[in-house]
Amino acid sequence: CKWRMKIPNILLAITTLYLVFLSGSRGGLLAVAITMLAFVFVYPKGLVKKIIITVVSVALAVVTWNVAKPILPELVVERMNVTDVIESRGTYRMDIWEQAVYEIVNESEHVILGRGIDARIKMMIAGKYSTEALHSAFLQIAYGQGVLGFVLFILLAGACILRCIKKRKIIVV
Numbered sequence: 001c002k003w004r005m006k007i008p009n010i011l012l013a014i015t016t017l018y019l020v021f022l023s024g025s026r027g028g029l030l031a032v033a034i035t036m037l038a039f040v041f042v043y044p045k046g047l048v049k050k051i052i053i054t055v056v057s058v059a060l061a062v063v064t065w066n067v068a069k070p071i072l073p074e075l076v077v078e079r080m081n082v083t084d085v086i087e088s089r090g091t092y093r094m095d096i097w098e099q100a101v102y103e104i105v106n107e108s109e110h111v112i113l114g115r116g117i118d119a120r121i122k123m124m125i126a127g128k129y130s131t132e133a134l135h136s137a138f139l140q141i142a143y144g145q146g147v148l149g150f151v152l153f154i155l156l157a158g159a160c161i162l163r164c165i166k167k168r169k170i171i172v173v
């Protein structure tokens with residue numbers, strides 16, 4: 001039966017989504033949304049199907065949020081609003097990214113080859129001097145591996161997407 005594994009997978013997806021909500025991770029929730037968006041643009045054939053799936057996905061997201069909201073801790077619900085993101089600048093992510101871009105552009109000795117794998121940015125955050133990961137794969141690669149590493153990463157990712165887009169769409173998603 002085709003449904004034999006679909007029901008456990010649906011239950012797993014619902015449980016995973018609840019855990020993402022429960023973690024309070026806005027980035028995790030954004031990753032789920034981007035994956036769904038990628039699915040909509042890559043997997044279905046035809047504009048009409050893409051529009052229908054987009055509308056259904058948005059409706060499903062609204063229903064999911066409204067079902068999950070009453071059973072989530074109040075702190076998590078408060079984190080999931082635009083005002084909180086703006087006030088905290090994405091929990092200081094914008095400050096980290098601005099500093100990283102400034103250093104990538106202005107420190108010429110690191111432009112080509114970067115600072116090395118797992119390079120961390122040293123900066124003052126919330127009144128404390130600390131070293132931080134960049135919380136952005138693209139910026140982390142540009143900062144750590146420089147322009148050369150970033151270009152190679154983009155070329156490799158692009159080649160993988162182009163190779164799989166016709167025959168293995170689920171891998172692209």
